Amino acid sequence: MSRPMSLLSLLCLILPLAAGAQEAKSVAITQIVEHPSLDACRQGVEDGLAEAGWKVGENLDWSYESAQSNPVTAVQVARKFVGQAPDVIVAISTPSAQAVAAATHDIPLVFSAVTDPLEAKLVANLEHPGGNITGTTDALPLERHLDLIARISPAAKRIGVLYNPGEVNSVATVERLKALAPDRGLTIVEGAAPRTADVLAAARSLVGRVDALYVPTDNTVVAALEGVVKTGYDARLPVYTADTDSVERGALAAVGFNYYDVGRQTGAMVARILAGEAPGDIPVAAVEKTELHLNLRSAERMGVTVPEAVVAEAARVIR
Incomplete structure (x- = not known):
């Protein structure tokens, strides 16, 4: 006849199982x-x-x-x-x-x-x-990005896109923008920045050639965003981005995640x-949920007045 298992024996069996569960x-x-x-x-x-x-x-x-x-x-x-x-x-x-x-x-x-x-x-x-x-x-809602630019800067017809041509996703984004632009009466002008050190020069090279600057979720350009923002301030060019965190750093507006x-x-x-x-x-x-972020301080420095209807839709407004 088997004897009842002692408490000590039971613990010896349970503890290793518990330890395994916490591996x-x-x-x-x-x-x-x-x-x-x-x-x-x-x-x-x-x-x-x-x-x-x-x-x-x-x-x-x-x-x-x-x-x-x-x-x-x-x-x-x-x-x-x-x-x-x-x-x-x-x-x-x-x-x-x-x-x-x-x-x-x-x-x-x-x-x-x-x-x-x-x-x-x-x-x-x-x-x-x-x-x-x-x-x-x-994946970026590029249609919404172009629509936002049209709502805030309706006179902008030539959009300068800053990106690293060595980033596969950025190249694909530029190609999608080029496909979407004609139906909206827009022209995409490329500004290549293979390194973060190239971003400021690439932004400046677009001055006088475009009506607005746009930065996709390109890690090279976003890492050096301050150079793009400075160009926007100096040349009175609006800077739009796909990255909402960039709005706090000086971009005018973004619809993003x-x-x-x-x-x-x-x-x-x-x-x-x-x-x-x-x-x-x-x-x-x-990722399906997006938010609109606005920086009205930057808008003023870039010579842009954001319509009140757009401001009312923003999840975050920097004033």
Whole structure:
């Protein structure tokens, strides 16, 4: 006849199971450059994981490195993280995601703030990514951007677009703008800035050739946005962006995403993978909610009067 299990014996069986349930996981996060939007995205990833029960310093090991806007450094960071073999690698921005995707086909990769994951060849299908990759895309509502420019600057017919021709997503964005512009009576004029050090000169090169400046979610240009804003002030040219955080830095207006929310959405994806889901089975998620941000101080310095109807629609107005 079997004897009743003692309390000590029962604890010996339960405690290892409990410890296993709290087994720490590791996440490595790589980012092409540090600027407010991408930094907010990274914080959102961490907070999204915490909300799902994965907390840095408790049951989550967290590594982070910025490539400082250097694609070669992005490749080095990717290889370093792959060598460390974390449970998941998070890549914020297209260049960082492409670097990790080239470095591993085994470690789960979750990208964030990637405008066109198909064009970037990160996945072949958004609904069924397959392989080791999934993530969140911040595909831009370009029609709304052009409509906003028309509402605030109706006389603007030539739009100068500043971008890094080495960023795949930026090139795709410019091509989409060129396709949309004719129906609105607009002409797109390109201002190429391969490096952050080139941004100010690229902006100045457009003075006298365009009626407004536009900055997409191009990490190279956004990292040096102050040069674009200064050009807008000096030349009395309105500066529009796709990045709402850039409005606080001096841009006149933006319709865009809250990148902290983008990060939280990405963090929830990472949590699902840490819980056992395969990344290739998780559809790539799009960000649907957008906000209008306005900087009326900049509008005045750029010689623009924003219609009250537009001001009334803004989620945030800097006066």
